[in-house]
Amino acid sequence: MEFTFEFLSSLFTASLSQWYVIVPAIVIGLIIGAIPGLGPANSLIILLPFTLVLNVETAMAFMVALYCSARMGAGIPAILVNIPGTAGAAATPFDGYPMSQKGLAQRALTLSFVASALGGLIASIFSIFALPLLSRVGYYFHSVEMVVVMLFGLTLIAVVSTGNTLKGLIAGVFGLLVGAIGPDHIYSAPRATFGFLELYDGVPVVAALIGVFAISEALLMTEVKSIVTDVGKVHMATQTRWAETIIGVRMAFKRWWHIVWTSFIGLGVGVVPGAGAPIAAFVAYQQSRLFSKTPEKYGTGHPEGILAPESANNGVTSGSLIPLLTLGVPGGSTAAIMLIVIQYHGITLGPRIFLDRPEFPYGVLMAMVVTYLFMVGTILPLARYMSRVTLVPTQFLAPAIISFTLVGAFAPRMYMFDMGLALVFGVIGYIARKTGYQVSAILIGVILGPYIEQYFMRALRIAEGNPMVLFSSRIGNILWVFLVLSLVAPPLIGWYKKRKADHASL
Amino acid sequence: MKKDTETQHGRANRRGDELVLPILSLLFAIYYLYTIKDLAWEAKINGLLIGSVLILLVLIFLIKIGIEVTRHQSSLRFGELFAWGRAQASRIGLFGLAVLYVLVIPYAGYTLTTCLFLFLAMFVLGVRSPVKLIGVSLALSLTGYYLFIALLDTRFPPGPVEKLFGMLF
């Protein structure tokens, strides 16, 4: 295959000509992404009758656009009302919501949109040029390496617990144990299901997410008239209409390098089959804070705290398609739905397609590039209007949140049980918030717990129970060193700085 | 959400609220360990590790509180979590309605239940204008019907409204 400028430009033109499906898909994706529970995979199943009748290139452009914009959409409620639309946006409220409370929702949304679009764009362009290279990542990242990658995300429990580490750890480990409800990964033996069949496949993350974040937030809202502070309201009233959007764009571009490297975290995590946006977002947030000169500002409404997870979870989008395009095996649920459409049209993915029909896999990635370009223009102007949601009095907002998110809890599996489960998690989340336990620590445990167990148990089984397997791979060992450094370095540096300052003051 | 855990001017901190989650965690961990006791080691190693760590952390926390209580720095009385007030009453009302919502949906269908829930929940939270109460609950429930049922095909058990719309369209 000739990888020439002509080849790329013809792909780009072809993708541009699909604008008539890409733009509606972006709008649909933003809406379904913003409603908790309605992820891209569910929506693509519903839309299969439509995508199957389109020609395959158009269908792929539609699905890719919907997938990417749903990722971006999930950040919107995370910022506005502290409720991530999907687990992939679970790290976005850490800094997004505090900004909204300060009356800076428009700026926060702009930061999220620019980071999502730019992060997604960078990762997809890089994927086009490095597809053969990226297709090899899966050959080096096996269970052992993934255990260590997960641990990076897990250290966030300690990060979000600053102030009261013991309580944070209790919350995080409690989340991990909740995440371990359901079948074990070797024998599928059900554990701690309270006799509920609906828990035999584990705790549904969406119900947990909705309960811990949305329901508990709605219950807390009864204490205030508005989620924006009085100072924040004054700020919102005095700002000119587009000023906050412009400030947000400037802030994001000023931190372009941050967006670039966190999008690569997303891409890397996305390439590994089975891993996905939640892991990428948590790891990116943790890394962003680690390398920051002002780590203490994270969690208070710090711009980088929005840029990192949003850039990473959109970086995942191109990565997650790579196992599908290069091996012909979907790495996640959305890719599995795409495979149905691709196979229906008689296209066989795998290494041979790069010889027989290279314009297809590269065309899919190019459709993603075009989607991200369109997305900026579509959504950026909306930040201003969306931010007004934060001004809706809580007596309207709280009931609306409860009714909409409970539907979201029901939607993925269609079990009434999941709505009840969301209420139970709502009470847990509410108690946690009222008594100083970090709900984000609980959720990190619930989301990452099953992944880490799965990789850990596989690694152990491959090594016939020998735990030293965790130190048996070169890449794994390098990651271990980085992990230890990332845990040890910040307190050491802090201690050194303090000591230096003490000496200076003497 | 951070709470001040330091003793202020000798007045004992009320730590009862903070014990709720650890106690729940402890009970859950014990239940978890009980359910895996007869499984093969590969099926229980993860739960055993996490459960033990959780129990350990909770015990450390309890000991810490216990020491504070014996030194009269803290008390085990409940604070804000169980305090009675207007916001608490609204909260209990709102949550009760949410529970009813989940229980009634299978019988009355999504649209009707949502409309009633929104109406009552807004009333409980202090909205008194009939126009707002009726307008907002109708608008939101019909938007929900269109979005979730007509467009996104969420399969709620159909109630009278869904059946009526089904006959009309």
Next chain:
Amino acid sequence: MSSKDPLFTRRTFLKGTAASIALGSVSTFPFDNLFAADFPERTIDIVVPTGAGGGADRNLRAFISVWKKYLQTEFEPGFFKGAGGQVGYETYLGKREPDCYNLLYGNMGPETIMYVLQKPNYKFPGDYVYFNRCDVDPSVIWVRKDSPFQTIEELVEEGKKRTITLSCSRLPHPASIGSLSLADATGAKFNLIPYGGGNPTVVACLTGEVDASALPMANPISTKGQARVLGVFAPSNPIPDRTDNAPAVNDVFGTNIPDLPSARAFALHTEAIEKYPERYELLKSTMRKVFDDPDYKVAIEKTGRPWEFISYADEAECMEYAANMMELAKKYEPLLTA
């Protein structure tokens, strides 16, 4: 598969109902409808005990795209994965009306093994009946194309020197039982690593995390040239030209390992069959017609599944297969459960 009517959802339910009523008067199958007067008058729900987007999803969609020509109604698959199929079966048997409007589309092999090992809250045989087998997919052991192992003998030989790791979909699975039987018979050491589904199991083998893999034959075939099938747990290889002429395992080692296919089939509540025998007959007769329809072959080939795997069997044959699989599961129970 007709490109105009691939599958349907509840949204089309109302339109579909109206269309069915209208079409009822001009039905092309008057004799079928004579016995089941007003059946079906609404969408038929199909419980699938695995996740959306997997092999079952693709095959089922291919089947119903043709079946709807004969039964003239809409179908709505619902995916209830979890605990090796237990969630789907318990949902079907506990929460779906036994009225012939609710069917189950399962994989008889792994799911009857699951029944024996996990002892769920229903009775089989008793509560439901498998009545229409759609395909038979033999279990195989396979490696990636550039693997050092070229033949099943080489793999077994190596297995006598060190433990060979094999990815499998789950432990209670015919392919897993086949591998354990082979290890048992030859003295090789095989370590089965469950990956919880066909796709991740394939990836684990292709990316070199494990030495080999035990799965139904359709999985390595779907990798289009990236896999080498080493041995088949069947009397003979149904598609030797697409699987590197892989031999039957019993022929190579002179063993007596039973035939271990995966076999997807429709199932129905026993109570529904007793209450509505005429509906059951209509379901059976219209399903049977699908297998002779050329559109079905086209639809199956589009899914990438070999047409050679498509093989109808009736209730008696299905239930005999399930009984055999249960016997095997009992034999290997200690190795497959926690």
